[in-house]
Amino acid sequence: MRFITLATLAATALAAVHVVEVGESGQKFEPQTISAKVGDTVIYHFYPNHDVAQAAFDAPCVPFNGGFYSGPFSGTDSGKKKFVYNVTTTNPIWYYCTTQNHCQNGMVGGINIPTSGEKTIAAFASAAKNTNTERPAGLSGGQLEEDEQIASLTASSSGGSVSTSAPSSTGSGSPATTTSTPTGSGSASTPSSTGVADNVKAPVTGVLAAALGFAAWLL
Template sequence: MPSYRSFSNLSFLALFLVILSIVSAETINVAVGGDSLIFSPQNITVNKGDMVQFNWTGGQHSIIRSDGQGSCTPSTSLKSGNATISDARTSGMVIFTIDGSDSKIWYYCGVGNHCKMGMWGVITLAGSDNSGTKANTSSTSAKSSSTRLGISGTVNGIIPDIRVSINCEL
């Protein structure tokens, strides 16, 4: 039978690992709009637990998940309301916490012809195929990976600031 002391040590270790994962989480800021029709940076790489904060910097824009680079069609794997901000907005922010289910998350602006003008982006899970850096990188192909990053969740806040909780698996 395990002793109280070994249980206590395991509990402390588990608590330490949870705190360590929280402390190491990073917030990656993405500017939405402004003087041009872009998400800046367009391509980002994140770690599990990181937060991606989309900040509206001007103009009317939205965030809609797609199935591939530069695709201007809503994802077939994500139904409306799940971590998709389809209502066009001109200010505020949206925060996604990354916890895992697809190796890449492609998204675009669904306002007018913004996507066709190049307003799309990708979030890549670090360690998956084609992962870049936390800075702006270029990616020309989407490779599949067993590492999963995904977004499914619910909107917990109200406009102008929306916080989206993302519950996924690695």
């Protein structure tokens, strides 16, 4: 039993942190796709008039039922407002920017997206060209944080580098939720993180120390 507990703590401590720049150089997620494991954390850095919302492959530019949404960001504090998302599956996760026309213009991205076959990021972007963008009602599936609040998260992770390669997994999302039409570029204020579900953020701060302490106790 002690061995299993230690292994679990060690695995959590080695979770990676992936950083995605949202709109730093135009209508782009950079990197566009990342490979992530269960327990990893993705931090989206926002630049004015951009956001991130989960979608399904078969319904690009439309909110995914039960998916995450950062809320809109129209401020001028570039790169300092961040959305923290905890990865809970290895299945492909598709997302887009809800600002008017950005999704249609190719501002889409994803986690664990196949690199071949019919459901690639290129196919998702192509399908988005002829759709209408919809925006979720409010913040969900993640947490908004400022720089100082997540500094320890990135510092304590052993895998804090940006992932640029896409995985070979397959799959697609489920039907979209009931949504509201976006109000246009930069027209809404940044939402509060109050009321976010408890399981949406899994900080690794202190976990490695706990694992090492537990190992010492075993000895």
